[in-house]
Amino acid sequence: MDRISKERRSWNMSRIQAENTSPEKRVRSALHRLGFRFRLHQKALPGKPDIVLPRLKTAILVHGCFWHRHPGCTLAYVPKSSLAFWRKKFDENVARDRRVCGELRKSGQHVVVIWECQTRDSARLAARLERAFSRSHFANPNAKAKDSVDVTRRAKLT
Numbered sequence: 001m002d003r004i005s006k007e008r009r010s011w012n013m014s015r016i017q018a019e020n021t022s023p024e025k026r027v028r029s030a031l032h033r034l035g036f037r038f039r040l041h042q043k044a045l046p047g048k049p050d051i052v053l054p055r056l057k058t059a060i061l062v063h064g065c066f067w068h069r070h071p072g073c074t075l076a077y078v079p080k081s082s083l084a085f086w087r088k089k090f091d092e093n094v095a096r097d098r099r100v101c102g103e104l105r106k107s108g109q110h111v112v113v114i115w116e117c118q119t120r121d122s123a124r125l126a127a128r129l130e131r132a133f134s135r136s137h138f139a140n141p142n143a144k145a146k147d148s149v150d151v152t153r154r155a156k157l158t
Contacts, residue, residue: 023119024050024062030126031060036133046107047100056133058110061101065116069094073117 028051031038038060042052049059065075069090079086101111112132119125 021062021064023064023114023116026119026122026125027051027060027062027114027129030122030129034126034129034133045109046103047096049104049109052109056110057108058112058133059104060112060114061097062114062119063097063116067093068097068115070115070117073115075117 028038028040031051031053036053037055039052039054041048041050042059045052045059047059047061050062051060052058053060063070065073066077067090070076078090101113104111114125114128118128
């Protein structure tokens with residue numbers, strides 16, 4: 001059972017931002033310190049990626065762990081009430097994320113996914129971004145889009 005009223009819950013949920021979130025700002029700050037220049041929320045690309053590095057043909061998606069269901073993350077908990085609603089919502093979000101990543105790759109973009117929990121430590125975030133962009137396929141402008149980078153998979157190695 002929810003501890004707050006339905007009206008208050010609705011108000012809380014309406015305050016959740018889609019753009020310019022704190023994790024997104026931390027990633028942008030780290031990229032800027034590393035010398036990268038980028039564009040924000042490019043409407044011309046599928047899914048309107050959070051950050052786009054045009055010279056590298058790279059789209060960065062900054063996912064909230066709760067909304068995008070980061071596997072194994074404590075922030076990706078399931079609310080105790082309205083389970084059917086939340087399962088449907090989460091399933092739709094994950095399916096949309098997969099579809100958008102595929103469309104971005106088909107359009108020739110490299111895709112980098114960074115999770116909210118990975119933005120909390122700025123030094124580790126900077127190291128992840130440096131590793132992601134020092135990969136050989138970024139040095140080769142003729143690299144294929146299928147060689148995209150998923151920072152998530154390497155995060156557990158550090």
